[in-house]
Amino acid sequence: MPALQSPPPPPVVQVREMDFCYGSSIALEGINLAVERYRITALIGASGCGKSTLLRCINRMNDRVPGARVTKGEILVKGKNIHDDDVDLTQLRKQVGMVFQKSSPFPKTIYENVAYGQRTHGVKSKDILDDAVERALRHAALWEELKDRLDQNALGLSGGQQQRLCIARAIATRPDVLLMDEPCSALDPIATLKIEELMHQLAREFTVIIVTHNMQQAVRVSDYTAFLHLGKLVEFAETDALFSNPRQKLTESYLRGTFS
Amino acid sequence: MTPNPTAVGNPFAGAKNQQERRERITRWLLRLVTFFIVAVTLGILALIAIKGSPVVFRSQWPFVNTKFLTELPSTLHVIEDVKGNKQEVEVGHADEVKAGLGDNFHSETTISYSGGGILGPIVGTALLVLVSISVALFLGVSCAIYLSEYAKHGKFLELVRLAILNLAGVPSVVFGLFGLGAFVLTAPVFTHMPMDRSILIIPLGFTTLSFEGWDTCVLSGGFTLAFVILPVIITASEQCLQAVPQGFRETSMALGATRWQTIRYSVLPFAMPGILTSSILGIARAAGETAPIMFTAALAFKDKLPWQKALPPLPADASIFAHWEQSVSRLLGVFTESVQALPYHIYTIAAKIPQNEYSERAQYGSVFVFLVLVATLAATSIWLRRRLRAKYRW
Ligand SMILES: Nc1ncnc2c1ncn2[C@@H]1O[C@H](COP(=O)(O)OP(=O)(O)O)[C@@H](O)[C@H]1O
Ligand SMILES: [Mg+2]
Numbered sequence: 001m002p003a004l005q006s007p008p009p010p011p012v013v014q015v016r017e018m019d020f021c022y023g024s025s026i027a028l029e030g031i032n033l034a035v036e037r038y039r040i041t042a043l044i045g046a047s048g049c050g051k052s053t054l055l056r057c058i059n060r061m062n063d064r065v066p067g068a069r070v071t072k073g074e075i076l077v078k079g080k081n082i083h084d085d086d087v088d089l090t091q092l093r094k095q096v097g098m099v100f101q102k103s104s105p106f107p108k109t110i111y112e113n114v115a116y117g118q119r120t121h122g123v124k125s126k127d128i129l130d131d132a133v134e135r136a137l138r139h140a141a142l143w144e145e146l147k148d149r150l151d152q153n154a155l156g157l158s159g160g161q162q163q164r165l166c167i168a169r170a171i172a173t174r175p176d177v178l179l180m181d182e183p184c185s186a187l188d189p190i191a192t193l194k195i196e197e198l199m200h201q202l203a204r205e206f207t208v209i210i211v212t213h214n215m216q217q218a219v220r221v222s223d224y225t226a227f228l229h230l231g232k233l234v235e236f237a238e239t240d241a242l243f244s245n246p247r248q249k250l251t252e253s254y255l256r257g258t259f260s
Numbered sequence: 261m262t263p264n265p266t267a268v269g270n271p272f273a274g275a276k277n278q279q280e281r282r283e284r285i286t287r288w289l290l291r292l293v294t295f296f297i298v299a300v301t302l303g304i305l306a307l308i309a310i311k312g313s314p315v316v317f318r319s320q321w322p323f324v325n326t327k328f329l330t331e332l333p334s335t336l337h338v339i340e341d342v343k344g345n346k347q348e349v350e351v352g353h354a355d356e357v358k359a360g361l362g363d364n365f366h367s368e369t370t371i372s373y374s375g376g377g378i379l380g381p382i383v384g385t386a387l388l389v390l391v392s393i394s395v396a397l398f399l400g401v402s403c404a405i406y407l408s409e410y411a412k413h414g415k416f417l418e419l420v421r422l423a424i425l426n427l428a429g430v431p432s433v434v435f436g437l438f439g440l441g442a443f444v445l446t447a448p449v450f451t452h453m454p455m456d457r458s459i460l461i462i463p464l465g466f467t468t469l470s471f472e473g474w475d476t477c478v479l480s481g482g483f484t485l486a487f488v489i490l491p492v493i494i495t496a497s498e499q500c501l502q503a504v505p506q507g508f509r510e511t512s513m514a515l516g517a518t519r520w521q522t523i524r525y526s527v528l529p530f531a532m533p534g535i536l537t538s539s540i541l542g543i544a545r546a547a548g549e550t551a552p553i554m555f556t557a558a559l560a561f562k563d564k565l566p567w568q569k570a571l572p573p574l575p576a577d578a579s580i581f582a583h584w585e586q587s588v589s590r591l592l593g594v595f596t597e598s599v600q601a602l603p604y605h606i607y608t609i610a611a612k613i614p615q616n617e618y619s620e621r622a623q624y625g626s627v628f629v630f631l632v633l634v635a636t637l638a639a640t641s642i643w644l645r646r647r648l649r650a651k652y653r654w
Contacts, residue, residue: 059514061510061513061514064510064513066412066413089516090516090517090518091516092516093513093514093515093516094515094516097514097515098514100507100510100511100514102507104505104507104508104511106508106511106512106526107530116512116515116517116525116526117515117516117517119525120512120515120516120517120518120521120525121516166511169511169515170514170515173515173516
């Protein structure tokens with residue numbers, strides 16, 4: 001890869017002037033966001049401000065919601081407008097993985113959980129699957145813990161392990177972008193810490209966009225932070241800059257916890 | 261007794277005794293009604309068990325009356341000699357016994373359907389249940405998948421639900437008449453239309469799929485019964501599908517699975533135990549219905565099992581393929597035969613023949629066996645549900 005150093009690589013996810021509606025109510029308005037490759041970008045903001053909605057736009061999970069649609073602007077992933085007619089949703093979602101707030105492993109074996117994505121994309125070879133499962137579990141720092149119990153039901157794992165298993169499952173298809181919607185909100189502090197450590201590892205190979213309601217977490221893990229308020233993107237900057245030196249009044253009062 | 265607050269310093273004095281009495285009476289009334297219902301149910305069960313079990317069980321090895329369970333129903337002959345000794349004889353041996361008695365012969369009574377056993381009805385009911393549950397599961401689960409996973413919420417869906425609900429309220433005799441009209445009378449006409457090739461004949465390689473040979477038969481009855489239990493299966497299946505967490509669908513789709521893949525691999529497998537469990541209750545219902553099969557499948561009496569149909573004998577030098585073909589057509593032929601069925605058999609011997617001690621014996625025996633079969637199914641269903649509920653908890 002010759003062009004890694006300079007000039008700055010093109011953003012892997014780019015949202016341009018996007019408006020988004022649930023039926024007739026506007027959820028997002030005029031969003032502009034450029035996500036750099038191999039970086040962790042955090043989305044913060046009060047509950048209901050549209051963080052999840054924005055995240056779910058990027059892999060078009062909102063298509064499932066009746067009446068939900070992008071009404072203006074566009075979203076580009078790897079330079080391609082994801083709403084183009086020739087975009088195959090299954091391919092998009094294979095390359096833009098997602099981890100949900102409530103970890104929900106399927107009540108299948110650990111192995112089957114991790115192999116799920118590959119299987120749905122038609123991989124049948126046992127060798128390739130074994131390989132993918134091992135690699136994903138190693139990435140999620142689960143391999144050492146679980147390698148002897150791959151054929152056990154995933155529901156027998158602890159909450160933190162389940163969430164890391166979900167991460168492994170999402171990265172087993174080797175996506176470029178990993179979307180995480182409050183991945184730690186249901187976990188205890190120690191499990192949270194483990195996932196935060198994991199995220200730094202993940203950022204070496206994936207571009208991570210994480211929604212969090214925990215500002216400390218954003219500081220700890222992210223390179224960039226976007227602050228949303230009532231469906232608008234108020235400020236987007238490097239995390240250090242945004243937290244130490246917010247440019248917008250709104251951001252400042254949110255960070256200080258003095259919302260009016 | 262009027263309360264007097266100033267009397268002895270009891271501020272809570274009231275019509276306590278009277279209220280308590282009223283409470284007690286109410287409670288006892290409700291309790292009595294409940295006990296009465298339980299007593300009636302137990303009474304019926306006990307009567308059937310007491311009168312039926314002697315017919316089915318024996319005090320010596322093998323402890324069950326194998327004859328009753330493995331023979332076809334037949335006419336019972338009871339021959340009485342001059343001394344008043346009665347002797348029960350099967351059809352074939354009546355003349356023999358009469359000749360043996362010679363001058364001692366006094367009288368002979370014949371009781372239809374009450375001799376032999378009830379294998380015919382058991383086999384017939386099993387076949388009907390097999391066909392109906394297969395058809396109902398296929399149609400019902402497909403429909404439930406559509407309603408739960410694909411259909412858009414709205415007026416149309418409500419209408420469909422209403423229609424299904426109404427289907428559940430249709431009297432079963434109406435289903436019987438529907439089956440008679442659709443499967444017994446109309447369907448074969450279509451396949452026999454004087455056309456080069458009817459569209460309703462689907463070639464399957466070694467044989468063809470058509471309404472050919474449908475008449476009063478297992479297929480007609482099974483399909484009719486399928487429609488009777490369809491509402492139950494659809495409703496239960498839809499509930500089971502809805503019980504699978506939405507998160508499974510989201511996760512699966514987010515991993516790039518198509519909608520069908522999602523249903524196939526992360527919804528259906530987790531709904532299936534529940535669907536199968538509730539369909540066992542559908543089986544019990546299908547096994548018990550009489551009206552839908554009266555015109556479509558069941559005969560009051562039949563002296564052959566469905567696979568004992570006479571087929572033209574093969575020539576001595578017939579190839580192995582011809583033998584194989586005949587076996588296949590014999591097997592498939594089972595479904596185009598009319599059969600006896602337990603509920604209809606019970607109806608026949610209870611209401612269609614003169615009653616006496618012998619017919620009563622056959623009745624209680626049949627009812628007992630029937631009840632045991634249905635109770636076993638229901639128990640299996642409950643047991644399965646317990647087990648699966650423990651296994652699939654998310
Ligand atoms: N499926 C939906 N249908 C209609 N409105 C929704 C739906 N999901 C979210 N919303 C609305 O969109 C807004 C943003 O929600 P969301 O993105 O979930 O916020 P956040 O994740 O920041 O808490 C909220 O006002 C919410 O009520
Ligand atoms: Mg959210």
